[in-house]
Amino acid sequence: MRRPCASLVARRKWDASQQRAQSTVREGTALITGRHARTLLPGPSISPFRRTIRYWISRVAAAALTRAYLRVSLDDRDRLPAGPAIYCFNHMSWADPFVLMAVLPFRPRLWFFGPKEEDMTVGGRNRLMTWTGAAIPYKPAKNDLLDATRRVGAVLGTGAVVAIAGEGRIHAQESELLPVSEGAAFFALRSGVPLVPIAIRGTSWLSFGGRVSARVGEPIAVSGRPTRENVDEATARLTAALQDLVGGAPDVAPPGRFGRWVTERFNDWPEGSREAARAASAGDRLPYSSRRPEDR
Secondary structure: OOOOOHHHHHHHHHHHHHHHHHHHHHOOOOOOOHHHHHHHOOOOOOOHHHHHHHHHHHHHHHHHHHHHHOEEEEEOHHHOOOOOEEEEEOOOOOOHHHHHHHHOOOOOOEEEEEEEOOOOOOOHHHHHHHHHOOEEEEOOOOOOHHHHHHHHHHHHHOOOEEEEEOOOOOOOOOOOOOOOOOHHHHHHHHHOOOEEEEEEEOOOOOOOOOEEEEEEOOOEOOOOOOOHHHHHHHHHHHHHHHHHHHOOOOOOOOOOHHHHHHHHHOOOOOOOOHHHHHHHHHOOOOOOOOOOHHHO
């Protein structure tokens, strides 16, 4: 009887391990435990107890500060899956993650994919995010995407959810959407978890007492391997869902001097300023995916 070649045996073992890993993630159970888990999960290498305490402190503090300045709400909360998932939200302000931390349930545990930083030990904001242990950073050159992908898988394997700003940058139009990157769909397909579109409204300007809402869309079930065709198809469905959620949202009136300062204090405009971003939009240098041909 012929023995299978070593490469075929190795391939079968790899396929079996992938199926077990994806099945475990779908059930919302931990893929990793003990010391190995601490090395794969982002953030400081600390005990699970200390990590949990830091998570609760950061969530409570973020919720308290956000609700003290804004009137925030969560619509269609019942659509949120009970287990691990990829949340994809539109992005208009530095405050968007804080809004989600204020309105989303404390369980499953919430993580954010980002920020895009070369060194998370530089700068007070980066050190604070590292301390909370709720960020999954990646480098601007994207030369660590394999490690970032593994970290996302490790987070999902603990039963947590990962939130991603699908557009990858901020913009000034409440009712428009920049092209959604394929990262959210890739992570969802790779781990076998649903995609959840979330539309944030009201953060283009941050006025004291301003109304801000986060609306949850219907979860998008994905299946199959993260091939180019599957990723493109899932990204198209996610984009359409986000467009429906943000469509028709009215622009927020500019606030007073203090509100303008709060809004722009931590905003990072790729064009250099809000005015430059609006000019780029008017000149079709920002490819808003929700803009109709007759509007251009």
